[in-house]
Amino acid sequence: MPLQFRPIEGVQTGLIGYLLADLAAKAAVVIDPPRGQTELILALSEERGVELKYVLRTHVHAVDGDACDELCSRTCACLLAGDEFEIAGMPAARMCRVGHGAALSFGAETIDVIGTPGHTPGSVSFLWQDRLFCGDVFDLDGCVPSGSETEPGRLFDTLVRRVFVLPEETLVFPAHPIDVRRVATLEELKAHLAPVMRHGRDAFITDMESRRTMDSASGESVP
Numbered sequence: 595m596p597l598q599f600r601p602i603e604g605v606q607t608g609l610i611g612y613l614l615a616d617l618a619a620k621a622a623v624v625i626d627p628p629r630g631q632t633e634l635i636l637a638l639s640e641e642r643g644v645e646l647k648y649v650l651r652t653h654v655h656a657v658d659g660d661a662c663d664e665l666c667s668r669t670c671a672c673l674l675a676g677d678e679f680e681i682a683g684m685p686a687a688r689m690c691r692v693g694h695g696a697a698l699s700f701g702a703e704t705i706d707v708i709g710t711p712g713h714t715p716g717s718v719s720f721l722w723q724d725r726l727f728c729g730d731v732f733d734l735d736g737c738v739p740s741g742s743e744t745e746p747g748r749l750f751d752t753l754v755r756r757v758f759v760l761p762e763e764t765l766v767f768p769a770h771p772i773d774v775r776r777v778a779t780l781e782e783l784k785a786h787l788a789p790v791m792r793h794g795r796d797a798f799i800t801d802m803e804s805r806r807t808m809d810s811a812s813g814e815s816v817p
């Protein structure tokens with residue numbers, strides 16, 4: 595079955611989206627399309643003769659509010675996001691909400707929805723074959739506290755109950771690269787987080803809170 599997997603990088607943001615296409619069935623989805631890349635996504639879809647079925651969002655930050663409505667309005671695609679996902683102004687008719695355990699299909703392919711709250715309340719991840727698209731659940735160098743939306747305790751629970759139960763050979767694709775890296779195995783990420791995870795939930799929360807305090811004191815902006 596001819597399939598296509600195409601990362602799509604944001605021009606200025608450095609964020610990475612992913613186009614997944616079942617070429618035989620002429621169906622595709624795009625995960626976290628970077629702002630400003632609507633034309634590229636439409637051109638790729640047209641070139642491959644595929645219809646965009648869903649625009650999947652792992653999460654959106656309150657200050658961002660990017661609804662991908664241009665991409666949705668120029669295709670028949672439905673914006674699909676987690677239960678607690680909120681975007682002001684997005685017509686409800688063009689939004690589909692999914693919860694943990696949902697299965698989405700495009701062509702002959704299936705994507706499993708994994709509820710992964712913590713980075714933001716409504717964060718979800720998408721598992722396709724051996725690949726996990728997790729947004730900002732973690733970066734390739736660990737978990738990053740992101741302003742007041744991040745709940746470290748929920749994030750710890752997400753990692754333990756929802757993410758680290760997947761096969762260790764799962765390929766993890768975060769929403770943005772670290773240095774030049776764009777993918778890691780789950781085994782690698784588990785090993786990286788082990789020093790703080792092994793001390794338990796409270797220690798994880800303390801670590802995240804202290805780094806969040808340092809980030810806000812330094813004025814550093816975290817994606």
Ligand SMILES: [Zn+2]
Nearest residue numbers: 713730740817
């Ligand atoms: Zn984020």
